[in-house]
Amino acid sequence: MxxxxxxxxxxxxxxxxxxxxxxxxxxxxxxxxxxxxxxxxxxxxxxxxxxxxxxxxxxxxxxxxxxxxxxxxxxxxxxxxxxxxxxxxxxxxxxxxxxxxxxxxxxxxxxxxxxxxxxxxxxxxxxxxxxxxxxxxxxxxxxxxxxxxxxxxxxxxxxxxxxxxLPKRQIRNGLAEAVKMGMTGDEKLFAIFEKEDYMDHMEEIIERSLRYKKRIVEEDEKETGIRRVLNFGHTYGHAYESVMDGRYLHGECVGMGMMRVVKEESVKERLQSVLLRLELPLSCDADQEEVYKRIVNDKKSVGDAVNIIQVNQIGKAVTEVWKKEEIKEALGV
Ligand SMILES: NC(=O)c1ccc[n+]([C@@H]2O[C@H](COP(=O)([O-])OP(=O)(O)OC[C@H]3O[C@@H](n4cnc5c(N)ncnc54)[C@H](O)[C@@H]3O)[C@@H](O)[C@H]2O)c1
Structure with missing residues (x-):
């Protein structure tokens, strides 16, 4: 193809x-x-x-x-x-x-x-x-x-x-990014993880993910707008990655990052059950104060606020501006 x-x-x-x-x-x-x-x-x-x-x-x-x-x-x-x-x-x-x-x-x-x-x-x-x-x-x-x-x-x-x-852990790690794409723009892709055995649907997952990313890249080649939706879960995810210093892989951190950000209960439940099916971690024992510091020092923070990609409905992403208190609250600190 x-x-x-x-x-x-x-x-x-x-x-x-x-x-x-x-x-x-x-x-x-x-x-x-x-x-x-x-x-x-x-x-x-x-x-x-x-x-x-x-x-x-x-x-x-x-x-x-x-x-x-x-x-x-x-x-x-x-x-x-x-x-x-x-x-x-x-x-x-x-x-x-x-x-x-x-x-x-x-x-x-x-x-x-x-x-x-x-x-x-x-x-x-x-x-x-x-x-x-x-x-x-x-x-x-x-x-x-x-x-x-x-x-x-x-x-x-x-x-x-x-x-x-490819080792199983690396397979699941990569699939966390496909879950992210499903969450932000392709409900059918997300549904594969909810209902099917992902190993039997690998080609379909690759194709749907590529078609989704292609659409975004064609619209916004240099990430000045819509391409930012691909950062869903990444603000917290990158912070986990650096605080945990290599103990968790990138996709695993993105999964934990998505769990921190989503507030809508029904969406959070569906995300949680998909991450569990993929045997991906939901959280880790990172020093949350340290995670918080990394987030506010991140290059994407603006003043005392951070742009956060949010999903309130599977397949649809929006941008929210979170103040420091909100960032802390999501970490439970
Ligand atoms: N350019 C982008 O848009 C973009 C997007 C997301 C991530 N990234 C970057 O991608 C990197 C992570 O990529 P990754 O997860 O592929 O990690 P990786 O390239 O380190 O590969 C993971 C491990 O798998 C091994 N490997 C590769 N193919 C294999 C195979 N078929 N069988 C067995 N082992 C194999 C590699 O040698 C490596 O040890 C990060 O540096 C991240 O910043 C870039």
Whole structure:
């Protein structure tokens, strides 16, 4: 299946198909040199499937983990790109999760003032969310995604078969973002989590999430308006992520963040039962005062208020402005 994304920067396709990893060569002009970036925990079999298709490609493998989404890995990638003598007609292929995608996308955005990159996401989170939309970045001075660029991929190739090697925790972690998308704009997507076994509906979940994100990105490429709905659960979620210092994954923190924000009882009950079905945590033992401090110091806070994306009805998001007392109240401090 092909989904077309139209943005001001460029139009590109998302190919969603089992076995698509074996067909990447069909989409790359044979004259272009290929530079593959992946990390140490992405199964080697996927890299070799690509290497068989591009025997002359250079590859760069960095150590897996958010802690390596930094300027020094970014510089290393650029160094190898220079050594491989890539020019602006060549192409970077990102093979892996959101960390690989964000790093390689940023390297592609800046190398020789920007070259093409193809994103081949291999985690649920990256297949449903981070691989499209053109946000690329590294973390800097402890601040997540603080150095980066908007640079749309020239193609996204999603092979759901790659998820067969992904640990269960990573699968559920990624699905938290799909729950978020269902909550904010696609009630049918949310209903899959309420009624069905998500493993039997993975392709439908990926497709619905991508179509939803595509709509938002096309409308608001640089997050000046509607794209902010995608931050639902993220204000509290990011604070949990940093206070708990890696003990919880991003999606797990977003789940807990959504639980803090929703006030409408019936919505909260439905969210809670979906998170429980997905075996995602509802809360954690974070120091709530610390969480509060991180929220008010967040770059998205304005004066003594914070914009919070709220859901009072499944499938519909609104923006609320919360004063400090309200932020505290939701944390129970
Ligand atoms: N650019 C965006 O719009 C956007 C959106 C959301 C999140 N993000 C970023 O995405 C990152 C998180 O992405 P993630 O959750 O994919 O984490 P990740 O990239 O760290 O991947 C998680 C782990 O799974 C391993 N892995 C990847 N594919 C695998 C497979 N098929 N089988 C087995 N193991 C595999 C990786 O090596 C890694 O150890 C964060 O840095 C976040 O900031 C970016």
């Amino acid at each position: 092909e989904i077309k994304v139209h943005t001001r920067e460029k139009d590109y396709s998302i190919l969603l198909e089992r076995g698509a990893l074996y067909q990447v060569k069909d989409y790359v002009d044979a004259k272009r040199r290929v530079f593959i970036v992946t990390d140490s925990l992405v199964p080697k079999e996927y890299l070799s499937i690509l290497q068989k298709q591009f025997p002359n490609a250079k590859s760069f493998v960095f150590e897996s983990g958010e802690k390596n989404k930094n300027l020094s890995t970014y510089a290393e990638i650029l160094k190898y790109m220079l050594e491989a003598q890539l020019d602006r007609k060549d192409v970077v292929i990102a093979l892996g999760g959101g960390v690989v995608g964000d790093l390689s996308g940023f390297a592609a955005a800046t190398y020789m003032r920007g070259i093409d990159y193809i994103n081949i996401p291999t985690t649920v989170l990256s297949q449903i969310d981070s691989s499209i939309g053109g946000k690329t970045a590294v973390d800097f001075e402890g601040v997540k995604n603080s150095v980066g660029a908007f640079h749309q991929p020239s193609l996204v190739i999603i092979d759901p078969d790659t998820l067969k090697t």
